[in-house]
Amino acid sequence: MTLTNPAAQAFGVYVHWPFCLSKCPYCDFNSHVRHGGIDQSRYVQAYLREIETTAARTPGRTVSTIFFGGGTPSLMQPETVAAILDGIGRHWSVSPDVEVTLEANPTSVEADRFRGFRAAGVNRVSLGVQALDDKSLKELGRLHTAAEALKAVAIARSVFDRYSFDLIYARPGQTADAWSHELRRAIAEAAEHLSLYQLTIEAETPFYALHRSGKLKTPDDDAARELYDVTQEVCDKAGFAAYEISNHARAGAECRHNLVYWRGDEYAGIGPGAHGRIESDGRRYATATEKRPESWLMRVEGFGHGLVEDEALTREERADEYLLMGLRLAEGIDPQRYEALSGRPLDQKRIAILREEGAVETTAKGHLRVTQAAFPILDAVVADLAA
Structure with missing residues (x-):
């Protein structure tokens, strides 16, 4: 059953670059270290082939957001990024105001390379800073110092109009006062x-083994919870509202690509280990590609794509995904859209109980959302509503 008009939705393209200089001990992402070098020209041809195959299943779309994630996409040559963006433009229409984000690590940031990415078409960068003190960075297995991270931020500021960076909190031994100070410095x-x-x-992950043994x-x-509360308080005071459980932005500066995920819109996944949600022949498909880079490369060269999962979702699965992702947002979900997807309304009795407990509320637009106080128990709220 066709429940939406795909051409009318936001449409994102996620491009996964799976290579890193080193593997961080907390990371379970699909990232790989290759000391022998990477044949980027061969990979470019594979990316272009997978883009072509995916576009054939999703004609008539206009790309509104593109996101290079990883791994460490800033290890790509600017020419590689440019070729992939050109390939996207050949096979889909691209919005004039398309948001093109590239993730970068401070260790791989150089002004010339950033200018190259800008010339290729990137207009937003997201930096994996993770901490602003050297002791924590070392414990997290990061290869950069706090000074190098801030230098990378300064370079990003000089080249791009839009940039963001990540921090990790609730680190071993971290106090609320120390986090408050670090966060205020980050906001500056x-x-x-x-x-x-x-x-x-x-x-x-290595952190899992250390944690189980009591060494971490x-x-x-x-x-x-105190660290979470400090996060909300400091960010709110600075005008960085939490538009999603882990993301804060000034009004209008939200990451449009991530909103595609959380709002349940359509996106294509390109590259090793990339996931997608595409609509074809009136059905919505959950896709995933081969994780191992070399195996993905051979699959694409042999079949035109690296897909290992390509599953048509049921109405209930689509509705559950919309609930799970949409309730991460401060704007919440549209109950009428949920009903259209699932074929049944949300349970009003459960909503009434959760509202009484202060866990959910209704916005002026009629959306259902989780209250800020209940965000730390988001999973439990979602499970209750989905039951």
């Missing part, structure tokens, strides 16, 4: 956007 350097993530211990101690639940 940020133009419009900050991504502030609470450290999570992911399975199959993170703040307990009460301390983590």
Whole structure:
């Protein structure tokens, strides 16, 4: 059943560059270290082939956002980025005000390289700063110092009109006072956007093994909640509203690409380990490509794509995704859209109970959203509404 007009939605393209200089001990992303070098020209041809194949399934779209994620996309040559953007433009229409974001690590930031990315078509960068003190950076396995991070931010500011950077909090031994000071310093350097993530211990990472053995101690639940509250207080006071549970921006400066995900719009996933949500033949498909770069490369060269998952979603699955992603946003979800997707309305009795508990509220636009006080228990609220 066709529930939306794909051509009328925002449409994003996510491009995954899976290579890093080193693997951080907390990271469970699809990233790989290759000391022998990377044949970027060969990879470019594979990206272009996968773009062509994906575009054939999604004709008539206008690309509103493009995001180079990883890995460390700033390790790409500007010519590689330019070729991929040209390929996107050949196979889809591109909005005149398209947002093109590229993730960068401070260790791979040079002014000339950033100017090259700007000339290629990138108009927004997101820097993986992660901390503003050297001890924490070392503990997180980062290769840069705080001074190098701030230099990279300054370079980004000089080249791009729009930039953002990430910080991780709830780090081992971190106090609320120290985080408040660090966050205020970050806001002084940020133009419009900050991504502030609470450290999570992911399975199959070095931090997971250290945590299980007791060698890595993170703040307990009460301390983590205090750090979260400090985050909201400091950012709100500075005009960096939390438009999503981990993302703060000045009004109008939200990351448009990430809004595509959270609002349940359509996006194509290109590159090793990239996920997508595309609509074809009146159905919505969840796609994922082969994670291992060399295996992805061979699949694309042999079949025209690296897909290992291509599953048509049921109405219930689409609705659950919309609920799960949309309730991360301060704007919340449209209950009528949920009903159109699922074929049934949200349970008003559950909503009434959650409202009474102070967990949800209704906006002036009639959207249902999680209250700021309940954001730390977002998963539980979503599970209750989806039951």
